[in-house]
Amino acid sequence: MSGLSTPTFCRRLLQRQLVLALRRPAGVANPLLFFLMVVALFPLGLGPDPARLASFAPGILWIIALLSSLLTSDTVFRSDFDDGSLEQLLLSPQPLYFSVLAYVVAHWLVTGVLLAIASPVFGLMLGLPGAALPTLFASLLLGSAVLSLVGGIGAALTVGLKRGGVLISLLILPLYIPVLIFGSAAVRAAAEGFPVGPHLAILGAMLCLSIALAPFAIAAGLRISIDA
Template sequence: MSAPYASVNAFLGASLKRQLLLAYRRPVDTINPLLFFLLVVTLFPLGIGPEPAQLAEFAPGILWIVALLASLMAAEGMFRQDYEDGSLEQLLLAPQPLYLASLTYTAAHWLVTGLPLTLLSPLFATMLQLPVAALPVLMLSMLLGTAVLSLVGSIGAALTVSLKRGGMLISLIIVPLYIPVLIFAAGAVRFAAEGFDASPQLLLLAGMLSLAVALAPFAISAGLRISVDAG
């Protein structure tokens, strides 16, 4: 491996490690979205009634809407601390491409929100009476879908990090962009629950993920530059 690649790898590794360490030091930020997920999943049977058949019918949609909201909630604070203590500014001045740095932020965000949601989703799905046969598809759709949500959410977070009251704003600018993920991911789970083949939707989700991985870092880095310049 040639030297430039080694240094890029080292940079990626160090950056990711730093993000994860910061997340580890503030476990509340990781646990809160999961608790939020559990709370909202509890609300649905109380709101629409406990009949198992009815819950099972709504489960794909409920699970995905809640996953979307949990991811959105976590996205808001993604760059906040690094923006406030100036490390973001340092990062912009660093010689390493911001494209890669944005990817590590997103990866770290996904590892502490999307991945736990994916791993815990069978539990929540069982609470909502989703058929067991649909669980593999649910987990796969969560795995792919939450990664797209993290990438798209990072764009919103990067654009609003310098604003005092970015909370509502990030929902307004990001939720419309989440819609394709919601449609195909919930569609995949519904297909699986009804016993159909869900691979087309999963493949489309994988396609969205590829597109988002390729393009979103450009928007994230542009957003970070604008936010740091504005502040």
């Protein structure tokens, strides 16, 4: 594949990651099932009052989405590291920036996009106003992409460790906090009838910054892990 152009190489790499993910349906379904179970448990803990549930819904939904992304971050490079494909990727003449971006996009498509699509249903379960559902979808679509990019950094740094899941949480959870703050604030503003544009714009700016910088950090992390 060394003779392929960079766009063709990355497209095939993305297709490969998606095919591998679809061959493991449990890995795709686990974040959705986790989302559903936690959403179903919150009314039991907070009580059945619809107004109370609706007031907590933005934060609840975003926290669950963050944890769902965190649960799957460890798997971004794990299988390719185990079978040696990751080392071959580092030796490829293709730019590593675009290669790791293909990995992250695949992770986002099978986790963040699916969670964003399912989120309006979970929002209705918690009594979130219908007017806030489009904002919930848009904020999760933008924010989950940032979570995947940042999570990829932690996955790259810990891919050589047998038990890297807990370490990923310690490394990247502080970087998730700004996304959580502005994502939940956007949904809360929509539910209360306030403008949501500034919050979504900040999420968009975070995404642009992450696309520009995170792949370089991921590439450096993979080189460190492979050489260690």
